Every structure is written in structure tokens, then in C-alpha cells.
Amino acid sequence: MENSISPKEGKIIDQAVIRFAGDSGDGIQLIGSEFTNATAISQNDLGTFPDFPAEIRAPVGTLAGVSGFQIQFGSHEIYTPGDNCDTLVVMNAAALKKNLSTLKSGGIIIANEEGFDAKNLRLAGIEAGDNPLKNGSLDNYELHTVNVSKITREAVSGLGLGTKEADRCKNMFVLGLLYWLYDRPIIPTENFIQKKFAKNADIASANIRALYAGYNYGETAEAFNGRFEIKPASIPPGVYRNITGNIALAYGLIAAADKAGLQLFYGTYPITPASDILHELSKHKNFNVLTFQAEDEIAAISSAIGASYGGALGVTGSSGPGIDLKTEAMGLAMMLELPLVIVNVQRAGPSTGMPTKTEQADLLQAFFGRHGESPIPIVAAQSPSDCFFAAYEAAKAALEFMTPVILLSDGFIANGSEPWKFPQSAELSDITLRNNVGSRDMINGKYYPYQRDERLVRKWALPGKAGFQNRIGGIEKEDVTGNISYDALNHQHMTNIRKQKVENIAAFIGEIQLDNGKSEGDILLLSWGGTYGTVKTAVIELINEGIEVSHLHLRWINPFPSNLRDILSSFSKIIIPEINMGQLALLIKAQFRSDAIQLNKVQGLPFTVKEITDFVRLIES
Amino acid sequence: MENSISPKEGKIIDQAVIRFAGDSGDGIQLIGSEFTNATAISQNDLGTFPDFPAEIRAPVGTLAGVSGFQIQFGSHEIYTPGDNCDTLVVMNAAALKKNLSTLKSGGIIIANEEGFDAKNLRLAGIEAGDNPLKNGSLDNYELHTVNVSKITREAVSGLGLGTKEADRCKNMFVLGLLYWLYDRPIIPTENFIQKKFAKNADIASANIRALYAGYNYGETAEAFNGRFEIKPASIPPGVYRNITGNIALAYGLIAAADKAGLQLFYGTYPITPASDILHELSKHKNFNVLTFQAEDEIAAISSAIGASYGGALGVTGSSGPGIDLKTEAMGLAMMLELPLVIVNVQRAGPSTGMPTKTEQADLLQAFFGRHGESPIPIVAAQSPSDCFFAAYEAAKAALEFMTPVILLSDGFIANGSEPWKFPQSAELSDITLRNNVGSRDMINGKYYPYQRDERLVRKWALPGKAGFQNRIGGIEKEDVTGNISYDALNHQHMTNIRKQKVENIAAFIGEIQLDNGKSEGDILLLSWGGTYGTVKTAVIELINEGIEVSHLHLRWINPFPSNLRDILSSFSKIIIPEINMGQLALLIKAQFRSDAIQLNKVQGLPFTVKEITDFVRLIES
Amino acid sequence: MSDLLNPDTLSGVLENPASSFTSKDLVTDQDVRWCPGCGDYSILKQVQTVIPQLNILKENIVFVSGIGCSSRFPYYMDTYGIHSIHGRATAIATGLKTSRPDLSVWVVTGDGDALSIGGNHFIHLLRRNPDLNVLLFNNQIYGLTKGQYSPTSLEGQVTKSSPLGVVESPFNPAALCLGADSSFFARSMDRDPKHLQEMIKRSAEHSGTSILEIYQNCNVFNDGAFFIFTDKETKPMETLFLEQGKPLIFGESRNKGIRLEGFTPVVTDLNAAESSQDDLWIHDERDYVKATILSRMFDNNYMEGHLPRPFGVFYQKDRPTYENSVNLQLEESVTSKGRGKIDDLIRGNQVWEVK
Amino acid sequence: MSDLLNPDTLSGVLENPASSFTSKDLVTDQDVRWCPGCGDYSILKQVQTVIPQLNILKENIVFVSGIGCSSRFPYYMDTYGIHSIHGRATAIATGLKTSRPDLSVWVVTGDGDALSIGGNHFIHLLRRNPDLNVLLFNNQIYGLTKGQYSPTSLEGQVTKSSPLGVVESPFNPAALCLGADSSFFARSMDRDPKHLQEMIKRSAEHSGTSILEIYQNCNVFNDGAFFIFTDKETKPMETLFLEQGKPLIFGESRNKGIRLEGFTPVVTDLNAAESSQDDLWIHDERDYVKATILSRMFDNNYMEGHLPRPFGVFYQKDRPTYENSVNLQLEESVTSKGRGKIDDLIRGNQVWEVK
Numbered sequence A, B: 001m002e003n004s005i006s007p008k009e010g011k012i013i014d015q016a017v018i019r020f021a022g023d024s025g026d027g028i029q030l031i032g033s034e035f036t037n038a039t040a041i042s043q044n045d046l047g048t049f050p051d052f053p054a055e056i057r058a059p060v061g062t063l064a065g066v067s068g069f070q071i072q073f074g075s076h077e078i079y080t081p082g083d084n085c086d087t088l089v090v091m092n093a094a095a096l097k098k099n100l101s102t103l104k105s106g107g108i109i110i111a112n113e114e115g116f117d118a119k120n121l122r123l124a125g126i127e128a129g130d131n132p133l134k135n136g137s138l139d140n141y142e143l144h145t146v147n148v149s150k151i152t153r154e155a156v157s158g159l160g161l162g163t164k165e166a167d168r169c170k171n172m173f174v175l176g177l178l179y180w181l182y183d184r185p186i187i188p189t190e191n192f193i194q195k196k197f198a199k200n201a202d203i204a205s206a207n208i209r210a211l212y213a214g215y216n217y218g219e220t221a222e223a224f225n226g227r228f229e230i231k232p233a234s235i236p237p238g239v240y241r242n243i244t245g246n247i248a249l250a251y252g253l254i255a256a257a258d259k260a261g262l263q264l265f266y267g268t269y270p271i272t273p274a275s276d277i278l279h280e281l282s283k284h285k286n287f288n289v290l291t292f293q294a295e296d297e298i299a300a301i302s303s304a305i306g307a308s309y310g311g312a313l314g315v316t317g318s319s320g321p322g323i324d325l326k327t328e329a330m331g332l333a334m335m336l337e338l339p340l341v342i343v344n345v346q347r348a349g350p351s352t353g354m355p356t357k358t359e360q361a362d363l364l365q366a367f368f369g370r371h372g373e374s375p376i377p378i379v380a381a382q383s384p385s386d387c388f389f390a391a392y393e394a395a396k397a398a399l400e401f402m403t404p405v406i407l408l409s410d411g412f413i414a415n416g417s418e419p420w421k422f423p424q425s426a427e428l429s430d431i432t433l434r435n436n437v438g439s440r441d442m443i444n445g446k447y448y449p450y451q452r453d454e455r456l457v458r459k460w461a462l463p464g465k466a467g468f469q470n471r472i473g474g475i476e477k478e479d480v481t482g483n484i485s486y487d488a489l490n491h492q493h494m495t496n497i498r499k500q501k502v503e504n505i506a507a508f509i510g511e512i513q514l515d516n517g518k519s520e521g522d523i524l525l526l527s528w529g530g531t532y533g534t535v536k537t538a539v540i541e542l543i544n545e546g547i548e549v550s551h552l553h554l555r556w557i558n559p560f561p562s563n564l565r566d567i568l569s570s571f572s573k574i575i576i577p578e579i580n581m582g583q584l585a586l587l588i589k590a591q592f593r594s595d596a597i598q599l600n601k602v603q604g605l606p607f608t609v610k611e612i613t614d615f616v617r618l619i620e621s
Numbered sequence C, D: 001m002s003d004l005l006n007p008d009t010l011s012g013v014l015e016n017p018a019s020s021f022t023s024k025d026l027v028t029d030q031d032v033r034w035c036p037g038c039g040d041y042s043i044l045k046q047v048q049t050v051i052p053q054l055n056i057l058k059e060n061i062v063f064v065s066g067i068g069c070s071s072r073f074p075y076y077m078d079t080y081g082i083h084s085i086h087g088r089a090t091a092i093a094t095g096l097k098t099s100r101p102d103l104s105v106w107v108v109t110g111d112g113d114a115l116s117i118g119g120n121h122f123i124h125l126l127r128r129n130p131d132l133n134v135l136l137f138n139n140q141i142y143g144l145t146k147g148q149y150s151p152t153s154l155e156g157q158v159t160k161s162s163p164l165g166v167v168e169s170p171f172n173p174a175a176l177c178l179g180a181d182s183s184f185f186a187r188s189m190d191r192d193p194k195h196l197q198e199m200i201k202r203s204a205e206h207s208g209t210s211i212l213e214i215y216q217n218c219n220v221f222n223d224g225a226f227f228i229f230t231d232k233e234t235k236p237m238e239t240l241f242l243e244q245g246k247p248l249i250f251g252e253s254r255n256k257g258i259r260l261e262g263f264t265p266v267v268t269d270l271n272a273a274e275s276s277q278d279d280l281w282i283h284d285e286r287d288y289v290k291a292t293i294l295s296r297m298f299d300n301n302y303m304e305g306h307l308p309r310p311f312g313v314f315y316q317k318d319r320p321t322y323e324n325s326v327n328l329q330l331e332e333s334v335t336s337k338g339r340g341k342i343d344d345l346i347r348g349n350q351v352w353e354v355k
């Protein structure tokens, strides 16, 4: 696809942040993703984040009903959706009230006039007399009040649509206007509309008319003092797509199972923000993907354990409350030494907490959330596209080490998206299974399920294989034979083995590299999981400012990379920013650096780059 | 009661350890507890521990079927059941095979001859030719082979009992013999038998005859080179009783509810080794104790939360696997800020593990076993009788701070027993409830459930109270009003408050005192939970040896006592012995002393005193 | 539990002479957050209408819910309430009611909350039979999590988690309840306010656990699931309203009746010459087998010759309530042993004195 | 799942020509750890006797259990097996069977394991109907934890956790299963080896989830719970053995029969002049309502004029199995879309190239 409308000269800027906001019913997420695609095609680097309202839909026009979508894009590398926005699009008063704080001073506001009528003001809890579009309260912004509804209706008139249907095209008008303002290609969206409304030509052309009407409004209305141009980013050449974390995670699992030649069995129970993984996987049955929507999370993980026993790649996924319920069965899987991936898309807790908000406060639960000494490897995804590789690695480790593996994601990267220079399946590393038992695994004619190789990994004799019948269970077992044993020293032995086996995965992970900065010095920022992009951006900014800071990001948290101690000891200050009260910090303090400095935020939101840079400057000075 | 048979001169010793061992069917636990009572009445201090076979009864005579009971008693203070025994009583070959390793070299063996016949040897997996009673393998012990069965049958002959019934008296013969050997009063047991078999005079007198037959056997048989005498221990004067941890824990809960004037609601699901708490509580309905045996642990804790909302003292109890299942609801209780006690009688894990064995590996789960930032206070009982006070304190804290509290016990102290100088209920500290809401709690005519006092504790408006209707839930809430809130700063605020509220309990706990040793110096032993008695004994031994070591024992683990940091910083070496892989150690390292030294054992067994003393000597030198 | 045992729990009531209140008094200051057009609004309204007629003290009412759209309910009722966790409302309410029999405890739950994750507590609730009023909002979908199938979703139903259609066969809530010894089961719908109000009243009046299954339209994720029962067009032929002691009659002009041939319900045309009302099936809420047959009038409404779907009280049985049995034991032991004395308990029956 | 989709899972079978085996081949080297005299021994023996007759490859058999005395079962069977955690065997087995339809999957569970903590998985298992054989050891007690009451314990039963007697009314497993759409329910007992063997065979032959409730004596904690059904003395009058197509007859000299008066089973004396066998209730495993009435022949056996307790197959229904429906969808999507290609999947349908 290519852009049909030749770009008129525009002010060249190297990055921009736009936020669309309106009522849940206004189709904000849709224009967000269309703008994202158009931007990707323009070869800018980008990062996006949808800001959903709480799960239940609130009445139209209320603050609770506001839905938002933010995108940052630029001609250089972009690792976050951006802190504050340059342009804020608001479809109604509530949207403005809720989002104004995110707009940079002097930023552009594009407001849908009708969304500020008496009714909408009331619903937003604003005095009738206090219409912000009129009372001057927005004077130090560049305010554009557009009668979107009116123009849209005119644009689509003659197609015989009712006002309701006509008004549904408002979002396309706005999108068109933004396409003009930021010089994005319009054709791809036109095609998208054609496809989407293939069955209803009128609706299709109405939306397309609205789209162009918006574009032309920008062109003709002279309202804007010029438009912007963002040159393509100098990112590595290759073929790209845009992807969200949950989709990438689902693909990573499918790819791993496919590479291993196994069925993917996903046992789960719906929960925000993990459900999309189920939705995606259930679409791909032709990849030998079996999704099992269980009656609860306990059955979900149990079914996956059963499937793993049978030789499938068993995976279960959930979020906070559901993970709590899986802990007993996680202990069983650890004891059985069966491959299993447990996905936790973290959300803001505790208890039901704030399901649509993000947090990374389940790390210590991943470590210690089971009774007894129950070590399970932990890997954490660091960005939307990294969810693919993290999932692949988790599955590979589970299969090659015959162990459950916990994969941590979070609401921020799960719903966020970024361009992805996706790999070819051939490039994905091979997965060596343990299920090929044969006579060589017999000890004088008998097979024992807990014989181990030098890495302490047992074999995986699958039902159907004659002569290898074996029983495994959750009671402490004698090593090698797997027979029930209450022997004191055997229990110590098995406890040590289970611990050592996880530590042996360090060899599989390999040494970790600094993400940025000098290999030794004053300040090291140590991050894990979804904060990667923000911290990376902050570090780049700081280094550009001439502040000496390095960045290390952990993807594997259990075991820690073998060279972590060395790296941590090469810096005088270790700063650990986390969207929790200091969970990785506790582990680092206990094992490596009791003087580590915490930077914590528990607000259901990701860090802003500024929060990090400010803190580092504070520490540094 | 007092001793009718005047003690003949015996060799005076100041402590002894006896181990009874036999088949599950031999009534070992019974004679163990009778010997314990007799010993208590003799005013020796003592400690006991039953060594049950794995849960399912194995066939008679097999190793798996061996049941044991160990008691240590002395004329000085006793804090453990003892490491190795001076006298080992074995009813059959399996019992000997399984327990010989626990006997001190040169120790006394009293063996039931019949238990070593061909059949029993085979069942114990001993070659027919290798009868240990005959093959000299026991030469460096003092072996007494007694034809218990024969003598017992003779003793009870004429009562018209079948051999089966007659043989059931064997244990009483052995008990009588031990009474003679260690000069214990026989009358109390006689009375006990009378009561127990009140309905069956023959059985009663048969048992009594066997008891005396054993006693007289010692007197007459001349087999023993003298008997032993242990002078009364110089323990604090007062009225004592013997008590196990689970019973003490149950009493502590009843006492707390009674003091607070509330109903005690115990919602639980049976599990070893916690079930006895249910069994005991279910006997005391006339204390307004309501026991609810739920369909599972989730319903168990949920029902207790419901009862707490209604104004009862809600308590739930379980062990490892069951605790896993409660974690989600624990998070809810924390979020609701309702009083609730969660009892975890720890057993050997992970997964099903070794249910009848002990461990203290659930500490980090107690801290972190829930998703999100979910702080819950933790108190750990340190001995059988301390279970009473720990339970009382846990309940008091839960009620006064409106929070769930986790009470950690373990299989060792739950089933172990010790003499207890029990308190008068009047001496128990008062409990101040938060349920007395009134107009003063209204904010212009409205009651808000999350108003807090200076300790950040909310009030407890109970259903039935007009005008105080309120809704509470697991979604993040606005402080004060309790309304659902997704506000970013409110979430941070509430997260901080929930954390601070738990820390505020430090004032309630007060400062902690050293258990033994100088207030500063070289080595500090830091222990928690059920290892108390063993560590205490070890420290006494070491100090007597002239090794400078101090002992600090933690009952409250969350929050830590306010002066913990000071104490820890007053010693050059901190040694932390735990029946896990280093859980308290991790917390201490992270917060106070990264150089803390671990001593860990995960064998389903308590430490022996020797293991501790040896380690300290090693460190010290 | 009895006053004797715990005087203070009842203080609220004592302080307050029976105050009468209106539906308005049940409205809270929270704005209702369901999607516009959601069937939950009607249910909320009917509950607020009926409760004031039950002469219960408002302060003695507690609403307990789990998680789900339906479970937001307690925030909209100015009574005591707990918005708990997914599937556990029944267990929490059981604990509350057992400890506080003086309260009127209501459970609000959804088809997922009650029958999927909460299934175990649900069947054990029925077995124990505490006096709870359970309002089961059945929209045959997971609303709050945006549209996955539930255990009551129909075979073949396409949802976010079943793009090729549900392969499981749905629970038959009436049959499940009967199998678990439910002492009261009734069915109603969001769009028949009068009937719904009556059923809420009946549920409240029943002593023991009453299950009221309410067909509720989720107009966002499963719109129209029950239109066939609620639309003027189809309602008369598709619904069968049960009345105690009355024959089973339905149809445009109430011209259809149901006879039992052996165990098989058969539709007869009442206008037809030969047929009469005399041999029609007479509804008897106390007849377990008839209730079972009613519960099986559950077939796919798009099938040829299918039977109408019954609404009303299927079954009611007098069974002791759990809280009564429990508290009876409690009081008996007080009567027989006397109120326990802590010092005696702690002392036990074998002590010794050290001088 | 289909060979096409996952060739290697079936390797075991392919490598091995149908090997026949005997009961002895099913014995493991582990010594059996149940209490002497436990009813479990008999059940183990009957299972080991029947399985070789089913011509299944031994290596294709998996026993999955939860926790409980009964759940130690897999360790005593030389097949594949999992001794899992309390209550979850049904869920684990569902996952296994769905992923590996080629296996013969058996679940061993107890009254506590299946009906208390495992209750939710149990009813959902019945709803989904995978082809599992469930052996439910009902001893009306928690054996492994040493004698607390279970959901099948009788009202008034004194146990460690009910010193004053159980106040809850027990589940009626047959009724619960029927209510949850069970496609096969049968009852037998440890002390009738022949009947037990036959019922095990019937369960194995049924396609879909078969529930076999086995009355099992726990001679340590609930001794004699079923003696009335197993003792020579009482058995004839207290038990009713069901046979398809045969009239309901029992008694010393098979002199008693059961008629249905309306929905009510009535005992008739076949010797009595007036009565004949012709009007007796003929057993029909396919009749849901009759099965329901049978399930309610459950009253306290110490009550005057109580009915005998039925044993045998109560109900059987042909329903698609869960694994078939699921794998059919899977294969259909392969047929329609073709076997998925990872590179196409990852690439998606909107890409751009950066030069």
C-alpha cells in the first residue's frame, strides 16, 4: 500500500504524542488502531496504549464512560506511548475533563462542539455556565472547536442514513482530520472500511465520506496554523507489523508448540487482562491448539497438567485473583516435574483491585506464593512484542527442563502495541524434548520416572508407550524410583535437587548484557518486566543530558543470570524502579546489594519517563 | 493425686529420654500420654513428641506401620522431647529397626520377645536367621528381652478374656514396667483405666492387672541393674497441666472470643495436622463456639469472613495445600479490613509432601502468597503451650486492628506437649472492639466504613445497626467513603495505608527481649516458631560450656518488633536456624543483616540440640 | 445465634423500633454503572419495590455478591452489603447467616459466578439449606469480562471464547438444583416486572435456601437470548406460567394445555372438541417428580414441536434450615453443660501443683 | 486428538502390537498400604480382574486420583497414573482425555474428594461428558484424615468433627449426577465382587463419563456403614438389584416386587394372591424420570416401611463425548483452513517494509 495524497509541506517534528478520548460508544479504540497502522506504514517508530474505562460500561457521557487511546510516534526509536500528549482529541466534555491533565501546556485540543452541550456538561459534572470551550479556561492551549456532528451529517447526507447511523461516522471525520494534521496515508483506512462494511455499501461509503470530510476540513478550514511532518524513523530495515502483548504472547506459545511438534493445550478461565490470550488462541485450532475454558482457575491449571502428562504443551493463564487459586496445583506441577507454562498478566491488586489497570506486584507471589519449598522458574516479558519471545522461551525452558515456568506480563504491555520486526519461524531456536524414552532409559528392565540427566532433568515417558508405565504424584517421592518416601534424608535430597534444577537454568539463559550505558560506574538502573520501555527511554534522555547512568533489564528473574552479581557490584548506586512497593528490590537486597535504592509507584499506571529521569537526577546530585 | 507405692532407692539422674515404639495397633500413643501424665505429676519438667506413621495405616508389623512416642523429662527445665533416647521400648522387630538409630549407645532396650518371631522378622524385612535379639548385634546396648505377651496373658487369665483382648493389655504391662524403672506413680493410670473402661469391668481390671504385672516384673525380675530416680524439677510454683499445641491453640481462640464477648466462628476443612483444632473446638459449643466444616478451604475462609462481617470472631485453619486455596480470600479479608485469624499448622511440603511430618517452610508464603501488595500481620507460636497465647494475641490483634492475622504453628508443636502453668482468664489482657459505632462516627449524618482512627484502623459497623448501612468490597476503594475508586493517587494512598496499618502493630507488640545471653557480643541465634525449645536448650548448653552466644526468638514476624534492628546490630554474627531453606533469613538479609548466617534443615523433622550446638561451635571457632 | 449467646449483635435492632421504609430509601448515592439497556436495571427496580413490602428492618438486610456485572448490585442497595470475590458469595452468606440468623441475607450472583467458579459452594448451599434468598442473574454469558460463554450458554453459541460455537452442553439450573436437594426453585425474567416481583416475594417468604433464576438480557454481549420468552409475539406460545393447584395452560388465548402421558408432557389444544381441561397436568410445587419433568421442559426453542419454557415456582419443600439445626445444637449444649467457663476449660481435668 | 495433528502421541500404541495381559500384570511392586480389612482391597482386586477383559492396551491406561485413602489406588496399578491433589483428579483427567482421546482414562476418587472439595469439577465433568470411568469410593467418611464426616455422611452421624451428630443432610449422589446431566450412573458395593465386576465392565463400556458409586466399608472410622446392604441377613430385603428390561424384584425368595403408583414406588408381596408380576415396574436405564425415582429410593434404612436401596445401572444416555466434539472442531478447522503455518500467523495481514 502507498499514500495517494501527496504530502503538502508541513512543519517537521521528530516525534508526537496524540491522545484520542471520547465515550465508550464513540469508536475511540478503532480510530486509535487505524491511526496506528497508518503511522506504522509511514515508517515511524511508535508505541500505543489504550486507556479503557472500568469493566462495566457507564452511562453515555459520564466520566466513568470515557475511553482513551494514546500513541507516540517519531522519526527515531520509540519505546513508550509517551508521557503527555501534544494533541488531545475529545469527543465530549467528560473526555476533556478526564484527560486535560495529560496535555502539554500549549498543546492542541480538538473538541467536538456537540459533546459540550448542556446535557453533556451536566453528565460530566460541569456547571452549565462553565463550558470550558467558552469560559477561557483553555486559553493557554491551541483550542479547535469543530462541529463534528454537523459536518459529518452533511458529508453523509444523501445516503439515506438515520442520524444515529450518520453520527456513528463521527470518529472517521476526526481520524481524517488527524490524518491531515499529521500527514498520514488515508488509503489503508479506506480499504479497511471497505472490508469491514463489505456487506453494507452505504455504511461503508458514509464512513469513507466522513474520513475524507475530516481530511478536507483540515485542508480547507484554515483553522490550523500548518500541519506536521514526521520523517520515517531510522529503524533497522526489514518487514514489520504492529502487535499487542497479548497477541504476541499467544503467537509465542503457538510457535513453541509447533516447533516442538506438540499440541498446545491452553486451560484457562476468563479474567481481565488475560482473556485476550484465550480469545486469540481459540481462533487458531488449525495449529493444533486446544483451548479449554474451565469452570474455574483450579480446573484450568489442572486440565493443563493432565494434558502435559499426556504429552502436550500444557499452558494456563490468568491474572491476580486467578493466580491465587492456581497456587496449589502449581506446587503439584513442580512436584511432578512436568512441563507447564503459567501466564500471569498482572493487573492492579490486591484482591479484585483495579482490573483494567496495570501493576507488577505479583513478583514475590511468583517466587513464594506456594506452601513449602517450591521453586519455579520465572521469566518476565518486557514489551508488547517481547511477549512473543518471552512466551517462546518460557515454553522451551518448561519442555527442556521438565518444570512449570511462570511467565509474567502486565496490563500495560498486554494491551499496548508497538511495531515488530517479526522473526521467521526457522530462526526460532529448536526445542529438545525429553519424551523420547527407550530401552536405554531402563534400569535392569524397569523404567523409573525420576531418573535424571546431568542437569537433574527427568524424562517424560508418555502414556501409550509400552513398558514405561509409571506413577507420579504430589507426595514426597524417592529420587529415581518415584516411590512414596517419608525418609528424612531423601526429603532433604529432593528439596536440594528441586532447587538446584532451577538454578541450572542459568546456563540455559546465558549471561546478561547491559541494555545501555557504561559497564561500570555510578548509577545502574535495574528494571524488570513492563517498565523496560520507559526506563530505556529515560536512560537515553539522561545519557544525552550527559548524566552517567547505565541500564540493566532482567527478563529471567528466577534463576538470576549468573553474571548478575558482577554487574551489580560494578556500580556504586543501584536504582530499582518498580510498579510495586519494592519486590525485586527485596530479592536484590537479600542476595546482592542491601543498599539498593527503590523507586516505587502503585497507581495502576506505568511510570512516566519524567518520573524516572527526575528521580535519577535527584539521586545523582 | 499422689503416689501410693513408696519409691525404693534408685540411681538419681537429672534427666531421661524414653521412646516407646510399636505397631499402630499396640496403643503406643496411649501409654505415651499416660507416662507423660505420671511424669508431670512427679513434678518433672518434660517435653513429648508423637511420631505417627504416614496417614494410611500399613499392615501390622511392617516398618510403615510403626508408631512412636518420645518423652524427655528431668529435674531441670526441659524445652524439647530430646534428641536421642536413653531407653527404647520396642513391641516388634519393625519398631526396633526403625528406631534403633535414636538410641544412645549403651542405652536400654526393652523388647517384646513375641514381636521378634519369624513372622514379625519377615514383615520387618529381616532375615529369619538375623534376629537382632539373638545375633549379638545389640551387644553394646543394655538389652532386656521380655516375653510381654506371655506374662500379660497369665496376669489377666481368669477374667475370661480371649487372647486377642488379653493381648490388648500388653501396652499396660510395658507401661507398668517403665513406671517401676523410672519410679512413676501408678495410681493415676489405674484411675484412668477405671474411667476409660467404666462400662467393662473385666477389661478394666485386665488392664490394671497388666499394669501392676509390669511394675512387679521390674521389682522382682532382678533383670535390671537398678532403677532411676529423677527429683522434681525446680520449676516455678503453681498449678500445671500438660497440653499439646493444637489443644492450646483451640483454647486460645475460645478464650479470646470469650474475653471479647463474641461468638467464635471456626470455618475449616479437615487436613493433617490442623484437624485436631476442629475436633477440639467442635466439643465446646457451649462456649458459643460454632464450627463450620466447609466443602473446601475456599468456602471455609469465606464463611469465616461472612461471620466476621456479622460481628463474630471469624477464624479459619488449615495446612499447606489448604492455605494455598485460601490465598485469594485472604486478600479479600485484607481489603475489607475485617478481623480474621488464619491458622496455618505447617507440615512438610511442597505439594502434598509429607503430611505427618513437620516443617516451617510457609513463612514467605504468609508474607507474599497473595497477588498485589497485600500485607497481613504474622505471628508464630513457639511451643505447645505458647500456641494458647499466640492464638489469643492473633485474635486480639485482628479485632483491635480490623485485619486478618496469620498464625503459624507446625506439626512439631501442634502434636507435641509440655507442662503448662496455665493462666487465669482474668489475667488475660482485655480486647477492645471497634464495633461500637454511634452518632459520633457520622460525618454530617452519614456513616462511612473506611473512616480511620490515628492507628489507621476503621470501625466495624455490624448489620442490625440502623443508619450505619455500608457496602464493602474487594475492588479498590476510596478512603473514608469506601466507594469504588480507580483514581491513581487514591490507589497509592490506600496501598500505603494498608502497609502502614500493619506496621503500626509494632506498638501493640512492644519491644522484644533477648531470650538468653548478653545483650551484645559475638553470636546471636535468631529463631522463630517451633524451633524455640531446641534453640533455647542449645544456647543453655553452649553458655554452660562457656561459649558466648545470645538467643533472640521472634513471635511476631510481621511487623518485626521495633527494636529488632538495634538488637541485630549488637552482634557480630547472626545465625538463623530454620526448618526450611532460609526464609526468615531472606527477610533479615534484605532488611537488616545481609551477612546473616543460615542453618537449614528440611527433613520433616525438628532440629536436634546437637545439630545446633555443633553448628555454633563451628561458626564460633 | 441466640440472643442469650451474643447479646450485642442485635443492638441495631433493639435501638431501632421497626422503621418502615420505601423503595426510595433503598437507593444509594452511587450512580448505577450497568450498560444502558441492561436487564439488571429492571431487576434492581423490582427488588427495591418488593423489599419494603416484606416488613424486614432495613438494617437487618445484607446483600452479598460475588464478581460480575450482576454482582455490583449491593452498591446500589442502601442496606448492608459485601461485594466479594468471584463465586464465593454463597459461602460468605452461609457463614454470615449461620452466625447471624436474625439477618435477612440475600445473594446476588450470575450464571458464571454461581454455576461456573461458584458451582461447588452452590450445590453445598442447597444441601445445607440455610435461609438465604439467591437471585441468580442468568444472561447465558460472562458480561463483566466482555463476552465469553458461560455454563448456561447454548450449544453452538458463538462468543469471544467460542468462535466456532460452544461444544459443551449447558447446565439445566432447575435440574441441577433439584438434584442437589434444593428446597425452593423458581424462574422469572427481567422483562416481566409483575411476575418477577411476585417471585422475589415468594423467594423471600420461603424458609430455607430459595433459588430464583432470572433470565436477564445482556444487550451488549448476548442480546436477545431470551426475546423468544419476552417478546409479545412469541411469549404466549413459548412461556408457561406455573400456578399452584392450577392446570398447565398457555397460548395466545390460553388455548393450549399440557397433559402427562406417563412421564411425558404432551400439549393439547383446548379448543379441540375431544379434549377437556379435566385431564390436564395440575401444578403441584410439592411434587418432586413433577418438578423434575418441568425442569426437563428445557429443549431448544427452535426445535420443531418443542414445549414452552416454564416460569414460576417449580418446587418447594419444607426442610430444616442449616442455621436452625446448628444453633439448636449450640443451645442444647449450653442447656446440658451450662455456659462454658474458660477457667474450667483451660484447667482441664488433670493438673498438679508445684509448691 | 487426530493422528494427523500430533503423530508422536500415539507412538506407544503403534510400536506395540496389541499385547494381552493378566490381572497379575497389573500389580505393582508397592505394598498396599490400606488398613487391614479395608473395603478398598476388594475394589482393587475387582478392577484388576476386569481390566484385562476389556482388551485395552495396558500402556494406554491411565489412572488419575486425588487425595484420600482411595486415591492411593494408582500406585497399586501397573499402568500410567497420577496421584494428584485433593479434588482435582476429574479436572486433570478431563485435560488428559481431551488432549489424548486414544487413552483409557480412569478416575479414582472418594466421597470427600469427589463431592466435597471436588464438587465443582465433578458436576462440570458430567456436563461436558468426556469418556472417563469414575470410580467413586463412598465410605461416608474422611478416611485419610482420620474420621471427619463427609458430604455423604448420614444426618446424626457422630464423627471426630461432629461429636453431637452431623446436622447437614447428605448429598444423594445419584440425584446429583442426574441433575448435572450424567450420561451414566451405577451403584455397587465392595462386598459383592461379582456385581462390582459387572458394573466396572458396564462403566468401561459406556462412551461418555460413567460414574460408578461404590459403597466401601471403612472399617476403622465408619465400620458397618453398609452392612445392612452387605450382610447375608439383611441384604435380600434391603437391596434391589436392577436389570435392564426386568421387573423390580427383591426379597429372601425374590418374593417382593415394586409397582409404580403414579410416581410413587410401592412394594407388593408377589406371593399374595391378588398381585402379579405383570404390573411391576420394569427397569429401563434409558428412562430419566424412572431413574430419578430410583435415585430417591434413598431413605433412612432404619425407618419403618422404607424401600430397598437400588444397585446396578440407574441411567444411561448416549451423548457426544467432550473430546470428540472438541477434536472435531479442531479437525474441521484444519480441513477448512488447512494446517496452520506459523510464518503466516506471525506475519498477519498488515505489514510494511523498512528499507
Ligand SMILES: Cc1ncc(C[n+]2csc(CCOP(=O)(O)OP(=O)(O)O)c2C)c(N)n1
Pocket: A269, A270, A271, A272, A297, A321, A322, A325, A352, C067, C068, C069, C070, C071, C085, C086, C109, C110, C111, C112, C113, C114, C137, C139, C141, C142, C143, C144, C145, C150
Ligand atoms: C478468581 C477470578 N476469576 C475470574 C475473574 C474474572 N471474572 C469476573 S466476573 C466473571 C464472570 C462474569 O459472568 P457472570 O458471573 O455470569 O456475571 P455477569 O457479568 O454475566 O453478570 C469473570 C470470569 C475474577 N474476577 N476472579
Ligand SMILES: Cc1ncc(C[n+]2csc(CCOP(=O)(O)OP(=O)(O)O)c2C)c(N)n1
Pocket: B269, B270, B271, B272, B297, B321, B322, B325, B352, D067, D068, D069, D070, D071, D085, D086, D109, D110, D111, D112, D113, D114, D137, D139, D141, D142, D143, D144, D145, D150
Ligand atoms: C487441599 C487439601 N485439603 C485437605 C486435605 C486433607 N485431606 C486429604 S484426603 C481428605 C478427605 C478424604 O476423604 P475421601 O475423599 O472420602 O477419601 P477416603 O480417605 O475416605 O477414601 C482430606 C480432607 C488435602 N490433602 N488437601
Ligand code: SF4
Pocket: A056, A057, C033, C034, C035, C037, C038, C039, C040, C069, C070, C139, C143, C144, C217, C218, C219, C220, C221
Ligand atoms: S455487559 Fe451485559 S450484563 Fe454487563 S452491564 Fe452490560 S449489558 Fe448488562
Ligand code: SF4
Pocket: B056, B057, D033, D034, D035, D037, D038, D039, D040, D069, D070, D139, D143, D144, D217, D218, D219, D220, D221
Ligand atoms: S482409614 Fe478407612 S478407608 Fe482408609 S484405609 Fe483405613 S479402613 Fe480404608
Ligand SMILES: [Mg+2]
Pocket: C068, C110, C111, C112, C137, C138, C139, C140, C141, C142, C143, C150
Ligand atoms: Mg452472566
Ligand SMILES: [Mg+2]
Pocket: D068, D110, D111, D112, D137, D138, D139, D140, D141, D142, D143, D150
Ligand atoms: Mg471417604
